[in-house]
Amino acid sequence: MVLVIGGGLAGSLAALALRERGLPVTLLSQEPAPATASQCSYGGVPWWAAPALARAPELWQSLERRHGPLGWQSCTLTLHGGCANPSAIATADPQALAAAGAGMKALLAAAGETGLDLLGDQGQLLGLELPYGRVDGVVLAAALPAALERAGVRRHTGSALALESPGGSPWRVRLAGGDTLEADTVLLAAGAATTQLWPPLAPELATSWAGVLALSAKDLATSDLPPGATAGIVMPLLGQRQALEQQTPSLGEARAVVDAGLAPWGADWLLGQISLVNPLGQFDPEPDPAWMEARLRSGLARVWPQLAWLPARYHQLPVSFTVSGVPLLGPVAQAPGLWVCAGVGAPFAALPPLLETLADQLAAGSGS
Numbered sequence: 001m002v003l004v005i006g007g008g009l010a011g012s013l014a015a016l017a018l019r020e021r022g023l024p025v026t027l028l029s030q031e032p033a034p035a036t037a038s039q040c041s042y043g044g045v046p047w048w049a050a051p052a053l054a055r056a057p058e059l060w061q062s063l064e065r066r067h068g069p070l071g072w073q074s075c076t077l078t079l080h081g082g083c084a085n086p087s088a089i090a091t092a093d094p095q096a097l098a099a100a101g102a103g104m105k106a107l108l109a110a111a112g113e114t115g116l117d118l119l120g121d122q123g124q125l126l127g128l129e130l131p132y133g134r135v136d137g138v139v140l141a142a143a144l145p146a147a148l149e150r151a152g153v154r155r156h157t158g159s160a161l162a163l164e165s166p167g168g169s170p171w172r173v174r175l176a177g178g179d180t181l182e183a184d185t186v187l188l189a190a191g192a193a194t195t196q197l198w199p200p201l202a203p204e205l206a207t208s209w210a211g212v213l214a215l216s217a218k219d220l221a222t223s224d225l226p227p228g229a230t231a232g233i234v235m236p237l238l239g240q241r242q243a244l245e246q247q248t249p250s251l252g253e254a255r256a257v258v259d260a261g262l263a264p265w266g267a268d269w270l271l272g273q274i275s276l277v278n279p280l281g282q283f284d285p286e287p288d289p290a291w292m293e294a295r296l297r298s299g300l301a302r303v304w305p306q307l308a309w310l311p312a313r314y315h316q317l318p319v320s321f322t323v324s325g326v327p328l329l330g331p332v333a334q335a336p337g338l339w340v341c342a343g344v345g346a347p348f349a350a351l352p353p354l355l356e357t358l359a360d361q362l363a364a365g366s367g368s
């Protein structure tokens with residue numbers, strides 16, 4: 001039996017992939033589920049961003065043929081030129097925008113796709129409109145429990161506290177409340193909690209804290225929506241989150257950036273993203289939600305003042321990432337039977353192909 005720890009995107013898709021290869025699978029998920037990165041995600045699928053992501057749309061459609069609707073849809077990505085951070089003026093440097101636009105178009109061209117320039121009165125680049133795909137987090141969260149059950153994934157509710165491997169015997173997973181689960185193979189897919197459960201992974205796996213506003217459609221006038229919102233996802237051309245994550249090794253103190261994005265989320269909308277990284281990318285301390293929300297809203301006000309102060313629910317959650325950009329995927333060194341799937345960049349595009357390989361290897365009993 002394979003025990004998958006974590007019922008987010010990574011754990012759920014891994015459980016489905018393992019069942020398809022005939023393995024008995026138990027999925028350990030927390031109940032009530034805390035706000036997670038998977039639920040509060042824009043779910044964007046940039047399949048043209050790298051050759052390894054090219055099959056993502058086809059794989060989501062194939063997952064839907066086998067498991068029913070999971071929220072996949074083709075859409076548009078509109079990249080705007082605004083900047084939500086106090087250190088920069090509201091409209092970013094035209095040269096930086098032009099360079100970022102050229103880089104993006106080179107990626108698209110390499111994938112056989114094209115984007116549309118959004119130009120200002122003087123012919124300057126204001127943004128780009130690109131082909132895109134997305135997986136709606138609300139639809140996915142509602143569909144997964146039934147899809148997992150139909151696929152024969154056994155569900156166990158609980159919170160893992162520790163993993164123990166008494167030499168030669170199955171892995172023992174201690175749960176909050178005193179229960180214990182045993183399995184020969186454990187796949188750790190617990191997002192930012194992965195390093196709490198297996199600390200030797202900590203040097204590679206870091207955590208950022210993300211904050212996002214959930215806007216009810218009834219509080220939002222269509223005329224207030226930025227261009228491109230009704231066709232899909234809107235994000236900044238000069239996004240700040242990735243650059244902040246790459247600075248993790250040199251951060252002497254916690255640092256936060258705001259990206260002005262907007263994505264459909266079921267019948268509602270997700271607005272913005274504030275990302276905070278602690279020194280060394282540590283999980284602790286969790287930032288003050290009131291400070292994070294205020295900073296997010298004041299950043300958004302630089303770009304979309306009509307949206308920044310609307311009534312909205314603020315959600316805050318940890319997101320795992322690797323500074324190198326290389327995901328943690330596969331068997332864990334010096335821990336026979338323990339596998340990991342965490343810190344995957346662009347996971348809505350990357351996980352479907354990566355998990356095919358991981359599940360093949362796990363089913364073959366490979367330790368490579």
Ligand SMILES: Cc1cc2nc3c(=O)[nH]c(=O)nc-3n(C[C@H](O)[C@H](O)[C@H](O)COP(=O)(O)OP(=O)(O)OC[C@H]3O[C@@H](n4cnc5c(N)ncnc54)[C@H](O)[C@@H]3O)c2cc1C
Nearest residue numbers: 006008009010038041042043044160190191193346347348
């Ligand atoms: C605002 C925002 C926008 C984003 N936009 C995009 C995007 O457009 N495209 C994209 O590809 N990615 C995007 N991401 C990133 C993406 O959503 C995440 O990287 C991804 O969902 C992480 O999935 P995961 O399953 O690894 O982790 P999580 O979603 O964090 O899931 C971890 C799971 O493990 C469980 N867990 C934790 N601890 C324990 C424990 N001790 N015992 C048992 N279970 C446990 C949790 O309950 C949770 O269900 C975005 C993220 C945010 C916050």
